[in-house]
Amino acid sequence: MSLALLLDSLLSLLLPDRCAGCGRLGALLCDECRHRLVVYDEALPRVADQLTGVRIAYVFEGPLRHALHQLKYRRRRRVARPLGTLMASHLHTHPLPCDALIPVPLHQKRLKERGFNQAELLAREVARATGFPLVVGPLVRIRATRQQALLGVAERIENVADAFVWKGPAPPARIVLVDDVLTTGATVNACAAALRAGGAREVYALALARSRGHMP
Numbered sequence: 001m002s003l004a005l006l007l008d009s010l011l012s013l014l015l016p017d018r019c020a021g022c023g024r025l026g027a028l029l030c031d032e033c034r035h036r037l038v039v040y041d042e043a044l045p046r047v048a049d050q051l052t053g054v055r056i057a058y059v060f061e062g063p064l065r066h067a068l069h070q071l072k073y074r075r076r077r078r079v080a081r082p083l084g085t086l087m088a089s090h091l092h093t094h095p096l097p098c099d100a101l102i103p104v105p106l107h108q109k110r111l112k113e114r115g116f117n118q119a120e121l122l123a124r125e126v127a128r129a130t131g132f133p134l135v136v137g138p139l140v141r142i143r144a145t146r147q148q149a150l151l152g153v154a155e156r157i158e159n160v161a162d163a164f165v166w167k168g169p170a171p172p173a174r175i176v177l178v179d180d181v182l183t184t185g186a187t188v189n190a191c192a193a194a195l196r197a198g199g200a201r202e203v204y205a206l207a208l209a210r211s212r213g214h215m216p
């Protein structure tokens with residue numbers, strides 16, 4: 001166990017949880033923030049030609065935006081627990097055929113900087129709640145790509161093309177990729193291309209959130 005994780009665990013024993021959405025004491029994600037979550041019902045991205053299907057749970061705004069910020073940039077790993085549970089609930093009501101959950105990998109360099117992969121933490125919670133197997137390792141990000149947030153759609157596709165490769169025996173037939181935020185879908189689509197090249201038959205993407213008003 002890393003020192004950061006050990007400290008996080010010790011602090012959680014000593015201090016009450018603080019809501020990652022609004023900051024009040026009591027729970028990692030309070031009931032009020034849960035009620036403010038907005039189900040995503042807008043158009044899905046069209047970029048994703050390698051994907052069999054895409055599921056997005058919530059609109060990326062309000063308490064969810066705050067909570068993901070706490071997880072990724074304030075490095076509050078435990079926030080992955082309620083967020084991953086929300087993704088598992090979404091999967092429960094909108095089922096997908098799944099032989100394995102695979103988180104979108106970070107490049108080694110980014111992983112070292114952050115200390116963890118938020119998509120992997122979320123996927124672990126989804127696996128725990130659903131019983132689907134988690135596969136981490138063989139899907140590798142071989143290129144350090146630029147931040148997608150700074151790029152337009154065409155640039156995003158180009159930026160992540162061939163950034164991923166499957167290094168292992170044939171992957172399971174039906175895979176659900178897990179990521180925190182999906183924007184154009186270029187990243188999950190590039191992962192799906194690598195999985196298909198490795199032999200996967202159906203590849204779905206499950207994301208916690210997407211901003212409103214993106215072009216499909």
Ligand SMILES: [Zn+2]
Pocket residue numbers: 019020021022023024029030031032033034063
């Ligand atoms: Zn709250």
